[in-house]
Amino acid sequence: MAFSVAVCGLGNIGQYTLEAVESAPDCRCLGVIRRRESLGKSPLALRGIPDFASMADLVAASGRPDAVIVCSPSRQVPSTASAFLKEGFCTVDSFDIHTRMTEVVGTLDEAAKAGNAVAITAAGWDPGTDSVVRALFEAMVPSGTSFTNFGRGRSMGHSVAARAIPGVADATSITIPLGGGRHSRLVYVVLEEGASLDTVKAAIKADPYFASDPLEVRQVSKEEMPFVADASHGVLLERVGASGLTSNQHLTFDMRINNPALTAQVLVSCARAAVRMKAEGCVSSYTLIDIPPVKLLPGERMANVARLV
């Protein structure tokens, strides 16, 4: 099966998504949808893919894509994806606000059914592939304790939250695992002219994103910031418990990755699954734990069963 996608948004994730599409053997990108005022800009990031100000323009020039990969900021994802779904386009997104998951699955499900399309949401690594590992851990070891230990790496959500603090010109928040699923935060800040580091520190500490974790704030110059803001990240998932009545079962999943590159790759793998599920008439909204893993991979099912099972 070959399939086509459109990419909506050309931020960090959008750019890596174009690379993941380029390297996939069965996928091509028909175009990028972005703000009209950005059209034609950043040609290197576009990697030769045409850009359009709307889906209508993209379809008129390149035809209908099998799926849209929504690379908007998380808060915009539900409305952006819903609009595409209602027009009959399958969507994939990496919405990452854990506390709103069932609400968003419900919203997208309604839109998917209205448009006879398939939505896959939370298609990144956490939520996303980590969610699959957590589900698998519980299927193997139903009673016990799991920990998700993030980092060391830059948290996009915490960096954005810190940037919104008055007096902060720029910020990078590094997540440092302390074990047992607990984390400390190391926040590098560039201060605005005249801002006080102590006031900013107190405001960050009071923010709900940071309130419950040990916090260190370090001031850096605008010129120093790029040197502490790279894309390395990782996670250690652990579960210790019992299979049946047998205790002392130990499971761990550990990865060290480029964060946006992995998110973009999971988006493309999920676009493949969405197109397949649409072809099977499974019109609904899904998260990664709702999807048969074999559907994420290029190639025929039985060839993958023979190779991987």
Add this chain to the structure above:
Amino acid sequence: MAFSVAVCGLGNIGQYTLEAVESAPDCRCLGVIRRRESLGKSPLALRGIPDFASMADLVAASGRPDAVIVCSPSRQVPSTASAFLKEGFCTVDSFDIHTRMTEVVGTLDEAAKAGNAVAITAAGWDPGTDSVVRALFEAMVPSGTSFTNFGRGRSMGHSVAARAIPGVADATSITIPLGGGRHSRLVYVVLEEGASLDTVKAAIKADPYFASDPLEVRQVSKEEMPFVADASHGVLLERVGASGLTSNQHLTFDMRINNPALTAQVLVSCARAAVRMKAEGCVSSYTLIDIPPVKLLPGERMANVARLV
């Protein structure tokens, strides 16, 4: 959803399966099917569950189970499961001969469709949950190198193969990982009266199960054997490669487990999935990479999405 099972076979896996059913919040066991001459024997292993010489006897006494967990030796699995499927019983098994996987999936698919039932095969940890991890690894990092490193632990397949060598009264084969997916074998043997250790060593080395790996054979007495034959096992799955065009993505999955306890637990989790898929009319045969992970868990889908995604 609550569901019922029958367990066919009361060997090592069958006994642990009864424990896994006992600890599951939503599953009960209607009975064990075993050879007529064994009926009533090993009451502790039966854990209060009635035993029967046939499915007809079990159904007459306890009613129809929603699924049959087939705990026969691997070679007997395809015919045993097919017979149950044709009679309309969903089946789950931990068939583990990797090279026959597509053949057995095909055989069970035919039987499942004939009986309007669902089959899940290769439902252990390798093949099984490791297969899911391998598929997930490739969805995250499509180009690169994977290694499956087994052990240190007892290989049931290799132990059985060694026991079949002339002159061997009993054998335990320990798998030792050498890295890069390679393994050495340490085989403890109890010799039959008059057998030569050198001859036995040569015969083991010539067996296709052992021919390609470094081998050490150690003679032990019948009394010593139990002290080297425990159920500890483990695996380290590794993948290093690229997501999209970005290299240096490192993924590892490491577990240290009681081998039959985990296999039995995966069987029970898959029985749950089989019953759900039957209710949805998805009559076919599946492996673990064909199954949405959320279906393996007790509880409602959206509650698990909220908790795990």
